[in-house]
Amino acid sequence: MKTDLEEIIDQVLIDEESLNKRIKKLANQVNEYYEDKNELVLVGILKGSIMFMAQLAKSIKINCTLEFMDVSSYEDGTESSGNVKIIKDLDTDISGKEVLIVEDIIDTGRTLDALRHSLIKRGANSVKIITLLDKPERRVIEIKPDWTGFKIPNEFVVGYGLDYQQKYRNLPFIGVLKREVYE
Ligand code: IMP
Ligand code: MG
Numbered sequence: 001m002k003t004d005l006e007e008i009i010d011q012v013l014i015d016e017e018s019l020n021k022r023i024k025k026l027a028n029q030v031n032e033y034y035e036d037k038n039e040l041v042l043v044g045i046l047k048g049s050i051m052f053m054a055q056l057a058k059s060i061k062i063n064c065t066l067e068f069m070d071v072s073s074y075e076d077g078t079e080s081s082g083n084v085k086i087i088k089d090l091d092t093d094i095s096g097k098e099v100l101i102v103e104d105i106i107d108t109g110r111t112l113d114a115l116r117h118s119l120i121k122r123g124a125n126s127v128k129i130i131t132l133l134d135k136p137e138r139r140v141i142e143i144k145p146d147w148t149g150f151k152i153p154n155e156f157v158v159g160y161g162l163d164y165q166q167k168y169r170n171l172p173f174i175g176v177l178k179r180e181v182y183e
Contacts (some may be wrong), residue, residue: 008158008168009175014150016172019132019160020055022149026130027059029147033128034062034098041099043119045111046070046088047169048104051161052132052149056102067092071115084114095123104161105133109141116143133157133174150174156182 034040040062044053046069057066070088099119106112112129119127132149152174158164159171164182168175 003168003171005171005175008178008181009171010178011176012173013152013155013157013176014160014174016160019149019174023052023055023132024059026147026149027056030056030100030130031059031061034100037062037098039097040064041092041094041097041124042066042102043090043099044068044102045104045115048161048163049102049132050169052104053102056130065092069115071111084111084118086118093122094119096125099124099127101127101129103129103131103145105135105157106131106143106145107135107138109139109143112145113141113143132160133162 040060042053042057042060042064044050044066053066057064067090068088069086069090071084071086101112101115101119103112116127116129128146129143130147131145134145134148134151135154136151137154156164156177157174158168158177159173159175161169162174163169164177168177
């Protein structure tokens with residue numbers, strides 16, 4: 001069955017061309033920043049970051065390895081941060097390495113805050129964050145990404161890796177999900 005876009009998407013927020021252009025610019029900034037380093041470890045957070053990771057990595061000129069982690073933040077209602085449940089861990093030792101966490105979107109900031117601390121504890125030389133999207137209005141934990149693709153309003157978006165109930169990750173643009181779909 002084909003996806004009927006008109007039934008699920010309110011508006012295309014960022015089209016494919018704008019995404020790719022912006023990601024190229026971000027890659028240039030990353031290249032400049034790590035210019036004098038021998039190696040960079042890109043850590044993509046599954047599954048949302050896959051498209052961004054792939055597009056970004058194509059324009060990275062520094063020697064790099066592509067790693068993935070799958071995490072979820074604990075939501076026990078009392079502790080708001082500091083804990084991250086690792087569902088799939090890194091396959092490599094990152095001690096002494098330059099690590100760049102590649103994320104699809106920062107919302108409350110809980111996941112990234114916990115993850116960053118956990119990677120610093122493992123002895124990474126540096127841990128930076130690059131995110132395709134940022135919803136600053138929704139922040140609960142104060143965390144600032146080092147590089148951001150686009151700041152977006154507080155709307156639920158899908159596509160380019162982002163899902164609603166695991167669907168729509170394959171759409172080549174970022175679109176606002178119709179409220180009827182999830183309300
Ligand atoms: P947080 O910053 O810990 O709240 O978690 C951010 C995660 O929530 C992201 O990595 C996404 O997986 C998910 N998320 C937040 N906002 C959206 C959205 O608008 N669309 C799809 N996923 C989202
Ligand atoms: Mg995610």
